[in-house]
Amino acid sequence: MGDDLEQAVAAQIAGSIVVRRRRKRSRTTIAAFATAGVIVVGAGAAAAVTLLSPDTVERGMPGSSVIFIDTDPTCTKKSDVEFDCTLAKAPSKEVLSDYKGTKETFNDADDNIAGGCIGQDSAGLHWTCYAGEKAVEMDIIGKDLLGQHTNGPAAG
Known part of the structure; x- marks a missing residue:
């Protein structure tokens, strides 16, 4: 046992x-x-x-912010996350006396916030845009805003 x-x-x-x-x-x-x-x-x-191309940023600027509507942006790629953009016409939807330092978002092809742009001159014709986390680092957008879906261009 x-x-x-x-x-x-x-x-x-x-x-x-x-x-x-x-x-x-x-x-x-x-x-x-x-x-x-x-x-x-x-x-x-x-x-x-x-995957963002200059063309995506060009379309995404007016798709995200009303100040870029009817401005016909043209962008060139400086790096994977930085783009230089020039507007054919100055922003007219908001009347600012000085666009230098103004911060606006841009969307990707799916209307999600993909980054942001900073005005480089007073007239608002030249912008530097940053994609993804770089836009957060540049203090254009908050981390929680990145990737959020939008329902068209925002004002203000």
């Missing part, structure tokens, strides 16, 4: 060790998948920024 009891206890201990190992593996596996998911999401966000 003593041997049976010892064998039962030994079997129970062995089973408990296997269960603990499985739990540990499961937690490790879950952590690995979660980490991989974060990396993939981060890579996707970075890829979205690099």
Whole structure:
């Protein structure tokens, strides 16, 4: 009888060790998948920024802010996240005496806020636009605004 009891206890201990190992593996596996998911999401966000072309920024300026409507922007790419933009006509929807330092958003092709622009001259004809996190770093938009869907150009 003593041997049976010892064998039962030994079997129970062995089973408990296997269960603990499985739990540990499961937690490790879950952590690995979660980490991989974060990396993939981060890579996707970075890829979205690099896909922006000058044409996307040109269309996204009037698509996001009323001051750019009917201004016919032309942009050139300085880097993956920086664009120089010139307007054919000065902004006319808002009457400001000085557009230098004015900050406005621009949208991507899906009407999501993709970045922002800063006025470079008083007339409002020259703008430097920054995509993604760079627009946040430049204090044009808040981090929570980046990627938000809009329902057309905003005023004010």
